[in-house]
Amino acid sequence: MDKRTYWLLGAGLLGAALLTSGRSIPKQAEPVGNFDINRYVGTWYEIARLPTRFEKNLIRVTAQYNLNADGTVKVLNRGFHQSKQEWKSAQGKAKFRKDRNTGALKVSFFGPFYSGYNVIAIDPDYQYALVAGENLKYLWILSRTPSLPEPIKERYLAEAERVGYDVSKLIWVDHSPASDR
Numbered sequence: 001m002d003k004r005t006y007w008l009l010g011a012g013l014l015g016a017a018l019l020t021s022g023r024s025i026p027k028q029a030e031p032v033g034n035f036d037i038n039r040y041v042g043t044w045y046e047i048a049r050l051p052t053r054f055e056k057n058l059i060r061v062t063a064q065y066n067l068n069a070d071g072t073v074k075v076l077n078r079g080f081h082q083s084k085q086e087w088k089s090a091q092g093k094a095k096f097r098k099d100r101n102t103g104a105l106k107v108s109f110f111g112p113f114y115s116g117y118n119v120i121a122i123d124p125d126y127q128y129a130l131v132a133g134e135n136l137k138y139l140w141i142l143s144r145t146p147s148l149p150e151p152i153k154e155r156y157l158a159e160a161e162r163v164g165y166d167v168s169k170l171i172w173v174d175h176s177p178a179s180d181r
Contacts (some may be wrong), residue, residue, distance in 0.1 A: 015128065024097060024106055024116030024134045028163045031118045032106035037096075039126040040103075040119070041065045044142040046079075047153075048170040054090070057082045058082065059174040063142065068093070071100075075107055079176075117169065121159050123152065131154040139165050144174035 017150040025031065046061035055061065058079030068151045081088050094117055096102070100154035103119030116134030123129075128148060131140040141148065141156050157167050 013120075020084065022088050024114075025118045025120075026132055026134075026136050026163050026165075029120045031102050031120060033102055034103055034112045035103040035119060035122075036126070037067065037100060039173055040122075041067055041073070042144070044129065044144060045146045045175060046140055047135055047143050047146075047148045047171050048139075048141040050139045050165070050169055051136060051171055055079065057084075058088065063171050065094070071096075073105070075109075088116060093109075120163070121156055127154070128152045132160075133167075134165075136164050139170070141170075 044063045044064065044065070046063065049055060049061075059082055061077065061079035064078070067074075068074050075092040075094050077092070078087060078089040079088070090109050092106040092107050094105045095114070095118075097104040097106050101157060103122065105117045105119075106114035108114045108123040113118065116132070116133075118132045118134075119129055120132045121130035127144045129142040130140060138161055140180040141153070143152075160167050
């Protein structure tokens with residue numbers, strides 16, 4: 001490689017490092033405190049999400065979180081691709097960005113590249129969660145069951161709007177069995 005190629009490669013790596021080391025949560029959002037990962041692990045149903053290319057056409061989406069021996073969290077996302085008529089899954093790993101009592105994590109599905117995963121609202125029984133990504137392009141509403149009570153929905157939508165999300169763009173995930181459609 002010539003000198004210019006090394007310089008470009010170095011600049012690209014520096015740029016990637018700066019992008020991944022910056023703020024990992026929207027400015028108006030705060031991760032929950034007194035977070036208990038032991039209560040958070042298990043299966044969550046994706047109730048709503050902002051559109052992303054990696055979840056395009058997916059219904060019946062779930063996320064399964066399990067603790068690894070090293071303190072990281074194994075993440076398994078799964079959904080049914082409507083047009084291809086097949087299940088898709090992605091496995092990743094999450095790490096805490098701060099202390100283990102703060103709902104601020106970073107998750108990776110692609111090697112060394114991590115993105116913000118921030119629990120910004122959760123009910124006391126760990127049945128419903130509002131999760132913000134690293135910016136206003138990523139938002140998820142999760143539930144332990146395929147449905148969400150209206151008061152929780154209203155509260156989480158209000159919180160998301162307060163943070164700056166355009167909740168009119170949310171996709172409400174279909175969890176009905178194939179025989180019901």
